[in-house]
Amino acid sequence: xxxxxxxxxxxxxxxxxxxxxxxxxxxxxxxxxxxxxxxxxxxxxxxxxxxxxxxxxxxxxxxxxxxxxxxxxxxxxxxxxxxxxxxxxxxxxxxxxxxxxxxxxxxxxxxxxxxxxxxxxxxxxxxxxxxxxxxxxxxxxxxxxxxxxxxxxxxxxxxxxxxxxxxxxxxxxxxxxxxxxxxxxxxxxxxxxxxxxxxxxxxxxxxxxxxxxxxxxxxxxxxxxxxxxxxxxxxxxxxxxxxxxxxxxxxxxxxxxxxxxxxxxxxxxxxxxxxxxxxxxxxxxxxxxxxxxxxxxxxxxxxxxxxxxxxxxxxxxxxxxxxxxxxxxxxxxxxxxxxxxxxxxxxxxxxxxxxxxxxxxxxxxxxxxxxxxxxxxxxxxxxxxxxxxxxxxxxxxxxxxxxxxxxxxxxxxxxxxxxxxxxxxxxxxxxxxxxxxxxxxxxxxxxxxxxxxxxxxxxxxxxxxxxxxxxxxxxxxxxxxxxx
Numbered sequence: 146x147x148x149x150x151x152x153x154x155x156x157x158x159x160x161x162x163x164x165x166x167x168x169x170x171x172x173x174x175x176x177x178x179x180x181x182x183x184x185x186x187x188x189x190x191x192x193x194x195x196x197x198x199x200x201x202x203x204x205x206x207x208x209x210x211x212x213x214x215x216x217x218x219x220x221x222x223x224x225x226x227x228x229x230x231x232x233x234x235x236x237x238x239x240x241x242x243x244x245x246x247x248x249x250x251x252x253x254x255x256x257x258x259x260x261x262x263x264x265x266x267x268x269x270x271x272x273x274x275x276x277x278x279x280x281x282x283x284x285x286x287x288x289x290x291x292x293x294x295x296x297x298x299x300x301x302x303x304x305x306x307x308x309x310x311x312x313x314x315x316x317x318x319x320x321x322x323x324x325x326x327x328x329x330x331x332x333x334x335x336x337x338x339x340x341x342x343x344x345x346x347x348x349x350x351x352x353x354x355x356x357x358x359x360x361x362x363x364x365x366x367x368x369x370x371x372x373x374x375x376x377x378x379x380x381x382x383x384x385x386x387x388x389x390x391x392x393x394x395x396x397x398x399x400x401x402x403x404x405x406x407x408x409x410x411x412x413x414x415x416x417x418x419x420x421x422x423x424x425x426x427x428x429x430x431x432x433x434x435x436x437x438x439x440x441x442x443x444x445x446x447x448x449x450x451x452x453x454x455x456x457x458x459x460x461x462x463x464x465x466x467x468x469x470x471x472x473x474x475x476x477x478x479x480x481x482x483x484x485x486x487x488x489x490x491x492x493x494x495x496x497x498x499x500x501x502x503x504x505x506x507x508x509x510x511x512x513x514x515x516x517x518x519x520x521x522x523x524x525x526x527x528x529x530x531x532x533x534x535x536x537x538x539x540x541x542x543x544x545x546x547x548x549x550x551x552x553x554x555x556x557x558x559x560x561x562x563x564x565x566x567x568x569x570x571x572x573x574x575x576x577x578x579x580x581x582x583x584x585x586x587x588x589x590x591x592x593x594x595x596x597x598x599x600x601x602x603x604x605x606x607x608x609x610x611x612x613x614x615x616x617x618x619x620x621x622x623x624x625x626x627x628x629x
Contacts, residue, residue, distance in 0.1 A: 196498070199495060199498050199499065199502070200502065202483055203480055203483065203499060203502050203503075203506075205350065206345065206350050206479045206480055206482065206483055207475070207476050207479035207480055207503075207506065208479070209350035209351050209353060209354035209479070210345065210350055210353070210354070210475040210476070210478055210479025210480075211472050211475035211476060211479060211510075212354045212357065212358070212475070213341060213350075213353045213354045213356075213357040213475060214357075214471040214472065214474050214475030214478070215468055215471050215472050215475065216354075216357035216358055216360070216361040222464045222467065222468065223361070223364055223365050223368050223385075224240055224323075224364075224368060224382040224383075224385070224386055225237055225240055225241075225460065225461075225464050225529055226368075226528060226529055226530075227368045227369065227372040227373060227382060228240055228372065228378075228379065228382055229461075229529035229530035229531065230373070230529070230530035231372050231373055231376070231378070231530075232319070232378055232379065233530070233532075234453075234454075234457040234531070234532055234535065235315055235316060235319065235453075235457075236319055236378070236379065237457050237460045237461065237529060237530075237531075238316055238453060238456045238457045238460055239312065239316045239317075239319035239320040239323065239379065240319075240320070240323055240379070240382070240460070241444065241456065241457075241459070241460035241463065242307060242310050242311060242312045242316060242320050242444060242456075243307060243312075243320040243323050243324045243327070245306075245310060245441050246299055246303060246306060246307075246324050246327065246328070247324070247327055247334070247386075248434065248435055249295075249299075249435065250295055250299065250327070250331045250334045250335060251334055251335075251338045251434055252338075252430075252431045252432075252434035252435040253291050253295055253335060253431065254288065254291070254334060254335035254336065254337065254338030254339035255338045255339065255342070255430050255431065255433075255434040256424075256427035256428065256430050256431030256434070257284055257287050257288050257291060257335075257339050257423060257424075257427055258284065258288070258338060258339035258340060258341065258342040258343050258427075259342045259426075259427055259429075259430035259478065259481070259564075260284065260422075260423035260424065260425075260426040260427025260430070261280055261281060261283065261284025261285075261287075261339075261342070261343055261346075261423055261427075262284075262342040262343055262345065262346045262481065262482060262485075263426050263481065263485050263564065263565060263567065264276070264280035264284075264422065264423065264426065265277050265280050265281050265284070265343070265346045266346055266481070266482045266483075266485035266486045266489065267485045267486065267488060267489035267567070268280060268489065269346070269486050269489065270485070270486035270487060270488065270489025270490035270491075270492075271489045271490065278409050278412060279409075279412060279415070279419055280419060280422075280423065281343070281346075281406055281409040282409035282410055282411070282412035282419075283412070283414070283415060283419035283420055283423055284339070284343060284423055285343075285407070285409060285410050286410065286412075286414050286420075287420050287423060288335060288336060288339045288340075291335055291339075292331065292332040292335050292336065293332075295331050295335060296328065296329070296331045296332060299324070299327070299328035299331055300325075300328045300329065303321065303324045303325065303328055304317075304321060307320045307321065307324065310441055310444065311444055311445055311448055311456075316453075319378075319379050320379075322378065322379035322380050322383070323379040323380070323382060323383045324383070325380075325383070326380055326383035326384055326387060327383050327386065327387065329387075330383075330386075330387030330388075330390070330391070333387055333388075333390040333391040333393075333394060334387070334390045336390075336394045336397075337356070337360065337390045337391075337393040337394050337397070338434075340394065340397035340398070340401065341353045341356065341357070341393075341397060342430075342478065342481075343397075343401065343406070344356075344397050344400050344401065345479070345481075345482050346482050347400065347401070347404045347406060349397075349400045349401075349404075350479065352396055352397065352399075352400040353397065355396055356392075356393045356394075356395070356396035356397050357393060359392050359393065359395075359396065360389040360390055360391075360392045360393030361389065363385075363388060363389040363392045364385050364386055364388070364389030364390075367381075367384070367385035367388055367389065368381070368382055368385040370385075371384055371385050372385070425569065426564060426567060426569060428569070428573065429560065429563070429564035429569060429572035429573060429576055430478070430564060432573070432576035432577055433474065433557075433560055433561075433576055436470075436576065436579055436580075439579070439580060439583050439606075442580060442583050442584050442587055442588065443459050443463070443583075443587060443602065443606075444456050444459065445588070446587040446588055446592065446602045446605075447459045447599070447602055450592055450598050450599040450601075450602055451599040451602070454534075454535055454538070455538075455599060455602075457531070457535060458535055458538050458539050458542060459542070460529075461525070461526055461529045461531055461539050462539060462542045462543055462546055464529070465518060465525055465543060465546075466518075466546050466549075466550075466606075468514075469510075469511070469514040469515075469518070469550055469553075470553060470557070472510055472514065473507050473510060473511060473550075473553060473554050473557040473558075474557050474561070476503055476506055476507045476510065476554075476557070476558065476561075477503060477507070477557050477558045477560065477561025477562070477565075478561055480499050480502070480503050480561075480565075481561060481564075481565045483495070483499050484496055484499050484500065484562065484565040484566060485565045485566070487499065488565070488566045488567075496566065500558070500562050500621075503558045503561070503562070504554075504555065504558050507554035507555070507557065507558050508551060508554050508555070510554065511550040511551045511553065511554035512550075512551060514550050515547040515548075515550040515551065518543055518546075518547050518550075519543070519544060519547050522539075522540040522543040522544055523536070523540045525539070525540075525543065526539040526540065542603050545603045545604055545606075545607065546603070546606055546607065548607040549606050549607030549609075549610040549611070552607070552610040552611040552613070552614035552615075553610045553614070555614040555617060555618060556575065556610060556613050556614040556617050559575060559614075559617030559618065559620065559621055560572055560575045560576055560617065562621070563575070563620070568624070571620045571624075574616075574620070575613060575616065575617050575620070578613065578616075579609065579613060582609050582612060582613065583605060583606070583609045586601075586605035586608055586609055587601070587602050587605035587606075590605075591604055591605050591608070592605075
C-alpha cells in the first residue's frame with residue numbers, strides 16, 4: 146500500500162513538474178523567483194489542451210474532494226432533516242439562524258488548513274523541503290491555537306450573536322440549545338476541516354473523502370438515535386454533529402502520521418512570519434467557506450418582507466443550494482494542490498490546463514445540479530418535514546435559485562484559481578464583495594427600490610452570482626493580457 150502511494154507521488158511530481166524540469170536542465174536547480182513564477186501563471190492563453198496525465202490527476206484529486214465537500218455540508222442538512230421532522234418549522238428556522246456560528250468555526254479551520262496546503266504545495270513544486278516542513282508545522286500549530294481561541298469565543302458570544310442574527314423568543318431558545326453544544330465541540334470541527342486540505346497535499350484525497358463519509362454516516366445514525374428515538378431535540382442534533390466531526394479527524398490523523406507529516410509539529414513556532422503568511426493566503430478560503438453565511442442577510446430580508454414562514458422557506462432552500470455550492474467548491478479546491486504545485490514549479494501549461502478543466506467540469510456539475518433540483522423541487526420540501534402550506538413556496542424559490550448555479554460554478558473556480566496561485570487581491574475582491582453586493586440587492590434595490598418585495602429577495606441570489614461570475618472571468622482575462 147505504502148509503495149503504491151510512493152509510486153503515485155513520483156508519477157504525480159513527474160507529470161506536474163515536466164515543464165519546470167525542462168526549464169532547469171541547464172544545471173540550475175534553484176526555483177524561479179516568485180515574481181517570475183507568478184507572471185508565468187498569470188499570463189498566457191485562457192485555454193490549453195490538457196494531457197492525458199493531467200486529466201487523470203485532475204479527476205483523481207477533484208472527484209474525492211467534491212464528495213468530501215458535499216459530505217461536510219450534509220452535516221447541517223442531516224440535522225435539518227431530523228429537526229424538521231421532529232421539532233417542526235420553528236426548529237428549522239432556529240438551526241438556520243445558528244448556522245453562521247457553525248460556519249465560522251468550519252471557516253477558521255478551512256482557512257488555516259487551506260493556507261497551509263497552498264504554501265506546502267508550492268514548496269513541493271519548488272522542491273524546498275525545509276519550507277514544506279516549516280509551513281506544515283506552522284499550519285498544525287495554528288490549528289491547535291485556534292481550537293482554544295474559537296471554543297472560548299463562541300461559548301461566550303453565542304447568545305448575543307444569535308440575537309444579532311434575528312433570533313428571539315422560542316426560536317432563540319432552540320438555537321441556544323443547538324449552538325451551546327456546537328461551541329463546546331468546536332475543536333473537532335476545526336481539526337476536521339483543517340486537516341482535510343493538508344491530507345490532500347500528501348496524496349490523501351481518497352482518505353479525506355473516506356473521513357468525510359465516515360463522519361457523515363456517524364452523524365446520520367446518531368441524529369436518528371438522539372433526535373428521533375430519544376427525543377433530545379436540538380441538543381441531540383448538535384451532539385451528533387460534534388461526534389461525527391470527531392470521527393472525521395481520526396483518518397486524517399492516521400494519514401498524516403503515516404506520511405510522517407505530524408513530525409512537523411516539532412518545528413519552532415513562527416507567529417510573526419509563517420503564521421502571518423498562512424493567514425494572508427487563508428483569508429480567501431476562509432471567506433469562501435463563510436459565503437453560505439449570506440443566510441444572515443437573507444434571513445433578515447426574508448423576515449422583513451415575509452415573516453417567519455419566509456425564514457423557514459429559505460432554511461430549506463439554503464440547505465439544498467449548499468450541496469451544489471459545496472460540490473462546486475470541491476472542484477476548485479480539489480485541483481488546488483495541483484495548481485499550486487505547478488505554479489511553484491513554473492509549469493504554466495499545467496496551470497492553464499487544470500484551470501480550463503475546472504471551468505468545464507464545474508459548469509457540467511452546475512447544469513446537472515440545476516436540473517436535478519428543478520425536477521425534484523416539489524419532493525424536496527417533504528424531506529425536511531415542511532408544512533403543506535409552505536411547500537409550494539419552497540418549490541417556487543428552488544426554481545429561482547437553480548438559475549444561479551451556473552454563474553456560481555464560474556465564480557467558485559475563478560476564486561479558487563486566484564488563491565491557488567496566490568493572486569490574493571483578486572480572490573479577496575471576489576469573495577468579500579459577495580456579501581456587500583447581496584446586501585445591496587436583497588436589502589435595498591430589488592425588494593425596495595424596484596418594489597418586488599419578497600420576490601426581489603429571492604431573485605437577489607442569482608443576480609449577485611451572475612454579476613460576480615462576470616467580474617471573475619474579467620479578472621482572469623485581464624491576467625492573461627496584463628500579467629503581474
